[in-house]
Amino acid sequence: MEINWNEIENKWRTKWKESKDFETNPNEKPKKFITVAYPYPNSPQHIGHGRTYTLADVHSRFYRMKGYNVLFPMGFHYTGTPVLGMAKRIQAGEKEILDGLRNVYHVSEEDIKTFVEPIKIADYFHEEIKSGMIEMGYSIDWRREFTTIVPGYQKFVEWQITTLKENNKIIQGSHPVGWCPVDQNPVSQHDTMGDVEPKIDDKNFLIKFVLDEFIFPVTTLRPETIFGITNLWINPNVLYKKVSVDNEVWIVSEDCAKKIAFFEKDVSVIGEIPGNQIIGKYAKNHDGRKIPILPAEFVEPSMGTGLVMSVPAHAPKDYQALMDLKVNNHELASKIEPIPIIVTKGYGEYPAKEICEKLGVDNQSDEKLEEATKELYLKEFTDGKLNEKCDKFNNEKVQFGREKIREWLEGNNHLEKFPILENAPVRCRCGAECVVKILNNQWFLNYGDEKWKELARNCFDEMNILPNNIRTEFKEVIDWLHERACARQQGLGTKLPWDKDWIVESLSDSVIYMSYYTISRFVNDGTVTPDNLTREFFDYVLLNKGDVKSAASVSNISEGIVKMIKNEFDYFYPVDSRHSGRDLVQNHLSFFVLNHVAIFEKKFWPQEIVVNGSVMMDGVKMSKSMGNIIPLRTAIKDHGADPIRLAIISSAELLQDADFNMDSVSGIQNKLESLLEECSRLKNNPINELEIEDKWILSKTQNKILEITEAIQKMRLREALHDILFTFETDLNWYAKRTQAKGRKDVSGILHQINSIRVAMLSPFAPHIAEEMWSKLKNSGLVSKSSWPKYSKERVDATAIQSEDLLKSTIEDITNILKVTKISPKKIVLYVNSDEMKSKIYHKMLNIMVGGQNNMGVVMKELIADPQTTDAKKMPNFVQKTIKDLHSESEEIKAMKLESTEFNEKEFLSSELTSIGKKEFDVDIQVFSASDEDIYDPKEKAKHARPFKPAILIE
RNA sequence: GCGGGAGUCGCCCAGCCUGGUCAAAGGCGUAGGGUUUAGGACCCUAUCUCUCAGGAGUUCGUGGGUUCAAAUCCCACCUCCCGCACCA
16 A cells, blocks of 8 residues: 555645644643743754654654643743854855855755845744644644744843843853954854864963063963973074063064064063074073073974973974084083973883984974874873972872962963964955954852752753763763853844843853743733833742732733743753753753752742654764755655654664664654555454453554653653564564464454554654544544553453463474474374472472572472471472573563463463474374373373473474 | 763674663674576675573673663763864
């Protein structure tokens, strides 16, 4: 049967829409508030984006069927800069981006023309993404939709950021950023040529020496080496500048003078001095020692200050430069000996000397020096220890000592940060070369605050995190977080209420917005206007601060409306489940928790976080440049929404990266088609007296309900789906075999019942086709509104399960013998145990072993201790073999056997095995009890029979 | 460096949290059979080694340990992947 997916899906979507099933208001039922990180609309969503939303939708639909009042809303995050960069590139007519829009995203020329305006881009993709979400069948309450630049939301963010500031969570400070000197703006990846992120290295430092009336600053990555300094290097061929910096005068290279002008310092060049005029002078270090200044050509004026300090014991370049001078009998240099300050395993006193000799370095322009430097720096950093020359830092490991020395020097005004562009040169789109600028008036959220962190930890401790093994990662993130800039100078968004030069940064205006979903529907339907959303209003509704009277009067709305909105918030909050991709663990999800604990009282703290991995396409990462992006809507059109949903879910468990491929989609299509076909065939006939296999399959169905429900609760959707679609099939196949062998024609009613349960459980995963199946089964109403199948232990028939199990294992044994012996059977005879003592011992052993005990000694001891079974010591062989039998059985079966009532093996096998055995092996099967008078037992097999393990004779 | 994660029977990948149901699911590949005018698609069977009686042996990166029992817990080591910020 060919399925027209789009047609079926459309049909059911219309039904859902008409019945307003997903529009959720407070009612008397328990609620679940499930949210997903809203999308940033600068491209259509592809299959990868679909994953998080699909998982959340399954989650929502599941709880809806479980009887909860589920709110699943959606918004759109316009805040940020990427569309600005896009608009600029489109304005400039850049071929790459235009081709992408045309060929990958299929945007019409007309629409592209409007894209010179950033908001038009966002608007376009907003609609595009929304359509895709609807087509995927997401059960979203669209009445609550908003974008982050609508006035109501901005009011909310203003309130949020003001509240944070008043709670002392926001501080001002300095921060280095990538900066375009021409545009006078910070640059991010989207603003640069080739889309490179300007990387700032802030592990670079400037150390001040004093040379007469001047400051002689050098730059270094290793502040700890000041203890091993022997001299300073200057390039004799460079013309240095005398520069007034605040109230000091520095000698630096011209390049450096330009850089520090962006460090919020007062900088002006007041003179110059050739490098060779400084050679031979002395500069004083932090403890007043006089350090000679020597010439070295490797010193580059573009690096740092253009001046370098020399640590010949540990820096290969310094060592080699010193050697070069000594070879030329430089007078000053010949008196200098390296001062070792770090002890490292595997190296002697002078590591730099050793490594230069090992690599065969010739002179200071030797390329091998780079390699030597890299190797030694790393080794000394990871393994090295500071020695007694380092004064109070003696014995510190370099990794920790470096930081301490830095702090100490900085405290004494001998050291400053000197951030550099790690991946220079980075060019702005305007063509200018970017620099590092230090902003002194940047606003930060003070995530480094220990008290704040502690609150967040409390929240995490009580929160459900799925999968749980990502919990440690959150702990680490909280430990590691520190101040984070929360405002920037460009992009879409909300202005800082107290400093209108700044816009609230996009990761800071998206942390507690879930609460706004409880308000947005009243803004959207006109109950309130953005002007009504005053501070007093939010304080009352969200924080229960103040009283309804003044909140209403200040906001200029009725008390009834304020109460109604507060009621809505109180009903839906807190967030019961927050879904997001794993890439947001380090930022959004952690900020989400931090901001909630900073603003809301404890009962409104988030309850659960669900994190999922990303999606690969045929085993490789999806990327525009690879051209392997499939827009979600295209995929839906080609394959149907449900097959895509299932393919995404079935390809990986939560945190795993899912590998999406078209083979699995068509496999799923086939599966669903045959299931639909079966549903059309099944009649809801009355069910007659149940036979043993009926009881078995119904019991199995109960077990499946239990397993699947538990799996979904843990968001192990892949496992659940797999059970619904495939594992179920194994049991149904066995059932079919059994009923066919018996020639039964009356099973349609039972299969109808089982498949109804199956379809109901499939419904959250593949909602459209499940509706279709449900209607083909002629069940009433919508399956999405039916209730989730309930597990009841009473409906599990332990005897049926153990007897079917006996049947299966007996057939397996016969097959096994046939396989090994390669004989074709003419006659099969079974002998079941009839020894009462064996049965008694067997039961006793079940009792002993059901908890997992399987030690022969222990089992035997317990058997002998019981007078009923003390005879067990006469048959150790039997006990040992039985231990093996039971050992290889599942706990579930063991428990079943223990539970089940008296069971007659012979009767069961002779009535049931004959039919199925005939079908399987095409011979008649005879069953004897070992004690039967008329037994046919030419090979004396009967005595080997054990309970649930009949002896077998094949001729 | 700091932090997180992974290494499973030809390949991909489940199992590990909660030890025994594990020679270890599923998919691909391969082999044999069926169906088909052919290609394709589909169905059945087999797929660590040995074994003519339902059995035995050796496996889950390497080496140790805990335990009656380890793919699963602990320790060490090797290899690989990812994140480190003001960016959504």
